[in-house]
Every structure is written in C-alpha cells, then in structure tokens.
Amino acid sequence: MRTRAAIVRGPGQPWEVTELELDDPKEHEVLVRVMACGLCHSDEHVREGGPYRYPMVGGHEGSGVVEKVGPSVSRVREGDHIATSWIPVCGHCRYCSTGHQNMCDDGKNAATGMFPDGTFRFHHNGEDIGGMCVLGTFSQWLVIPENSCVPIDEDLPFEVAALVACGVTTGWGSSVYAAGTRPGETVVIFGTGGVGMNAVQGAAYAGAKHVVAVDPSPFKQEMAGKFGATFTTGDAQEALDFVREQTRGQMADHAVITVGVMHAEVLRKAIDMIGKGGNVVVTAVGGEGDTIAVHGSPVTGWHKNIQGSLFGGANPLYDMPRLLGLYKNGDLKLDELITRRYTLDEINQGYEDMLAGRNIRGILIHDH
Secondary structure (H helix, E strand, C coil): CEEEEEEECCCCCCCEEEEEEECCCCCCEEEEEEEEEECCHHHHHHHHCCCCCCCEECCCCEEEEEEEECCCCCCCCCCCEEEECCCCCCCCCCCHHHCCHHHCHHHHHCCCCCCCCCCCCEEECCEEEEEHHHCCCCECEEEEEHHHEEECCCCCCHHHHHHCCCHHHHHHHHHHHHCCCCCCCEEEEECCCCCHHHHHHHHHHCCCCEEEEECCCHHHHHHHHHCCCCEEECCHHHHHHHHHHHCCCCCEEEEEECCCCCCHHHHHHHHHHEEEEEEEEECCCCCCCCCCCCCHHHHHHCCCEEEECCHHHCCHHHHHHHHHHHHHCCCCCCHHHEEEEECHHHHHHHHHHHHCCCCCEEEEECCC
C-alpha cells in the first residue's frame, strides 16, 4: 500500500511530506492506521543531525487502530486501539524480565528504523527508509513490531493517548521513578516543555512540598503553575535563592533536567540546587561536546547523585495505561498539554512553534 509521510533526508533538512510504499506486516508485526502523534523535541534532534540513518520517517509518539496483524501476533488483535511505545517491550530479555522495560534489548535499532530481521517496511523509489524508533508515526499508516504496541481503552481520545507514548510517561517517570520523589520534598525542574511539564505533574502528584519550575518562557512559567508548580521563574539564581530560603539551607532533594537541549552549564546549576544526598536526574539529550562536566568535589563531599533517565524509568506496558487511567479519573492533566493541532502538511510550522516556545505540545492529526 501507499502512505503519505514526513521524512527528513539528511541533517539540517526540513521535513518533507511525500508518498511512500509500505509493506504488509510480517510475522509478529501489525499494520496501524495512525490517528494522532506528538511533535516531540527528539524528532527535532533527528532533523538537526546525529548518529541516524537517513532518510528517516519521523515520529515516535503515536496512537491509532490496528488494521491488520501478521502471523503469530498475540499482543493485539485487528480493531484494537493502541499507543506506540518508542522503546519496544519484548517481555523476556534480561531487562524486561527484571522490571526494566525501558531498557528492552529490542530498542537497539531506534536510530536506524531497521526491523529485527535486518529489513525495512517503508520504501521510496526502491530505497529502504526507516522509521524513527522503528515506528515513524509521521506516516498515515505504518507497520511496526507487536512489541511496540500498548493496548489502550477505546473511549480514549487518540490525541490524548499519543501523549503518553513518550513525553508524558518520560516526564512523569523522571520525577516519580528516576528521582524517587516523596511527600514533603523539594523538586526543581529545569525546562517545562512537553516532557518537563509532566515532570512538574509527577512531582506534585508524588507529594512534593515545593515544586520549582525554571524556564525562560513566561508562557511556560504560567502554565507550569497550573500543572502543579509552587514557584516559577526564568532565572536559575532566583530559583536557587528561593530553594535556599524555603529549605533553610538544606537545598532541594531532587533536580530534574528536561530542557530541550542539554548543556553542561544546566547540569552545574542543577548540582548547585541539590543538598546532601540529593540527586540530579538527566532526561535531556542533545547538545555539543561534553554535556556532563562538573567539578567532582561537591558531588563527592555532599554525596550527590547524577542519574540518567531513559523513558523516565517507566515500564510502558504498565505505566502508559496507568497514566491514562489517572487522566480518566481527573488526576492527570493531558488535554491541557495540547497547545495546537497541525495537519501533516503543517509539520514544519509545528516545529517552528515548538522551537519558539509557543507550544507545550503540538499534536499532528492524520487525515484518513
């Protein structure tokens, strides 16, 4: 079959909407009619350039309907509604079997889009094209491994379900799982976009007494207050002074870095923000050079921790439906994350708006 999709042909190139050929699903694979997908900063990193295989179909936050299943598929059936998991979950590797689905071995081909059998499902004029994270939700239709499918309730809006495919789960987990926020603690979040705003929500829901949001955008500062931040600012020094005063010099328990592009200076400020035994969670990626570079003495002398966070430390098969359940109960704000909706042809405008700080999360709605 044929499908319209947004691809990037090489580093620094704009998203190009074109028509691709799409193979039928093979064993353990499914055909999905994609209904909605999020415009995440990680896809912008692909467009900017890096260790990726080009051309590539973008998109890894998605939701849709299973239209066809290949042989031996057991996780989903035709007609099921799903959200995509940008890290597949095989269920039996060392990491899945020990409760760390976010590190599943099947995630190894994220940068190439190559399937486990060494082939591809998207093609253009005889050229094989991979989908980001072996997905490619910027396509109207896609074929993906069943391990990338997370079944969801059919009464959930697709645009809401797409949000938990990456940004919501990653941000929430960064505060709740990776940081381990507990009631009464002080948490500082650096960057309140599509991931960081959910780190704010996660810290607030976990019971933090002080949730401090640091972001240069006045719009995002205002929105962070609505998502649970108790203090917002665009100045890290102002945040430091606030934390020092509120904790009587004990400083923050946790700092979560969810900025769009990671820089060493952000890490240094985060380390200054935490007290003895505190931890810094590094969720942000990107940046040039050494983005984790600090003076060792304060880290050692105050027993501070630097924790990397992949998918927020979440287990997708459990946590994505769990978060959608919190949404249905009114405990998690998801509709409010969507700033604007775009068509596939407006994808470059969507990323322009994201980079300009006008969006918390833009959503692409596929036309069928």
